[in-house]
Amino acid sequence: MSKDFPGLLKEKGLKNTPTRRAILDVFSADCKPINAEYIHEKLKKSDINLVTIYRTLESFEEAGILKRVSLNKASSYYELAANHHHHLICTNCGTVEGFKECDIGDVSRKALKDSKFQTVSGHSLELFGKCKKCAKA
Ligand SMILES: [Zn+2]
Ligand SMILES: [Zn+2]
Ligand SMILES: [Zn+2]
Structure with a gap:
């Protein structure tokens, strides 16, 4: 960029x-x-x-x-x-890693179905868990 x-x-x-x-x-x-x-x-x-x-x-x-x-x-x-990217975040040590995978189309369609909303213009996605180092400890 x-x-x-x-x-x-x-x-x-x-x-x-x-x-x-x-x-x-x-x-x-x-x-x-x-x-x-x-x-x-x-x-x-x-x-x-x-x-x-x-x-x-x-x-x-x-x-x-x-x-x-x-x-x-x-x-x-x-x-x-x-x-544009998303994050994996370690809830133990706070390590943050980015990832590009963005398969949000299906989720958006499901969310809009039977909802008051007409369109989706953006999103953010953060995944929380443990990094390999913290998972081992
Ligand atoms: Zn960690
Ligand atoms: Zn980032
Ligand atoms: Zn995305």
């Missing part, structure tokens, strides 16, 4: 500010969900405060630049939305 963040901000109708670019730069294309505290730590040399980071993450989520990942943790974790 390209790192054309100024282009991405423009496409989503958000002003290209140094703060927004700095926050986006912390995100990588790899599967690594991160939270506001992590970004704050990475950007500690600049004086971007935590509240600004929270607000920016929320506006990025609204604009569809970021996707929130449910890790069953108190704080919100995000990833770049452009790279």
Whole structure:
């Protein structure tokens, strides 16, 4: 995936500010969900405060630049939305692994059948369990 963040901000109708670019730069294309505290730590040399980071993450989520990942943790974790994938999450040590398998069509059809809903526009899927190391211990 390209790192054309100024282009991405423009496409989503958000002003290209140094703060927004700095926050986006912390995100990588790899599967690594991160939270506001992590970004704050990475950007500690600049004086971007935590509240600004929270607000920016929320506006990025609204604009569809970021996707929130449910890790069953108190704080919100995000990833770049452009790279669609799902997660296996170890409930013991917190290891997160991405996977691309996305066979959601059948599930969507079943969910829509006899429901009040007409269409499905997106989804997120996280699988919880134990990694091999924790399962052995
Ligand atoms: Zn991921
Ligand atoms: Zn584990
Ligand atoms: Zn999917």
